[in-house]
C-alpha cells in the first residue's frame with residue numbers, strides 16, 4: 001500500500017457566515033491521482049483552498065505527511081511540498097513565459113526544498129520543464145497574455161512544477177479548453193503521475209477524471225455523495241444522473 005500523503009479529516013469551511021464544506025474527508029496516497037467531481041458552486045475550489053491554507057477550515061484537520069497543517073500560513077504549506085494550479089490559470093499576463101516560470105521559485109528558494117535532495121529523478125528545473133513542454137520553450141520570451149488557453153494551462157502547470165511539489169492541487173485544468181487540448185491535459189496528468197507526483201484534481205470533465213484518476217469523490221452542496229473507483233462511478237447511475245447531470249448510458 002502506498003503511504004498516505006494528504007489526509008483531510010472532517011473539515012468544515014466557511015466564508016463568513018456562509019457554510020460551504022460540511023464535513024469533508026479524503027485521503028491522497030503517494031503517487032495517486034484523486035479526483036473531485038461536482039457541479040458549479042458545490043465547493044470544489046473551497047476544498048482546494050482549504051487544503052492550501054488559503055481558506056482554512058474552521059473545524060476538522062488536514063494532515064500532510066502525517067503532520068497537522070492547522071494554523072499554518074499558506075506560504076509555509078507551499079514550502080512543505082504543495083503547489084496549486086489555480087482555476088482560470090492565473091498566470092502573469094504581462095510577464096514573459098520565462099519570468100512566469102522562474103519568479104515563484106525565487107521566493108521558495110529560501111525555504112526547504114520539498115522533494116528530497118537525493119531524489120534527482122523528481123527535481124524539476126527550468127530546463128526539465130521546458131523539455132516537458134516544448135511549446136513553452138518556443139515561446140519563452142513571449143508574454144503570458146499572448147499565449148493560447150492551452151499554452152497558458154501548460155505554463156500554469158510548469159510554474160507549479162518549478163516548486164518541486166510532492167502534491168499538486170489542480171483546479172479544473174481542462175476548463176475552457178478545446179477537446180484536443182483536454183487530451184493534452186490528460187497526457188500531462190499521466191506524466192506527472194509517472195514521475196511520482198500525487199495530484200488532487202478538481203474537474204467537471206467526467207471523461208478526463210475517469211481516464212486518469214485512481215479514486216473519485218463526488219461533491220454536492222459541501223458533502224461527498226460518492227467515493228469509489230472510476231469503474232464504480234461508471235456503474236453508479238443515480239450519482240451520475242443526479243449529481244453530475246450525465247446520462248448513465250454513456251458509460252454502459
Ligand SMILES: Nc1ncnc2c1ncn2[C@@H]1O[C@H](COP(=O)(O)OP(=O)(O)OP(=O)(O)O)[C@@H](O)[C@H]1O
Nearest residue numbers: 015018020038039040041042043044045046047087
Ligand atoms: N470568497 C467567497 N466568499 C463568499 N462565498 C464564496 C466565496 N467563494 C465561493 N463562495 C461560495 O461558496 C460556494 C462554493 O464555491 P466554490 O468556488 O468552492 O465552488 P466550485 O465547486 O469550485 O464551483 P465552480 O465549478 O463554479 O468553480 C458557492 O456557493 C460560492 O458562491
Ligand SMILES: [Mg+2]
Nearest residue numbers: 044045046087
Ligand atoms: Mg471552482
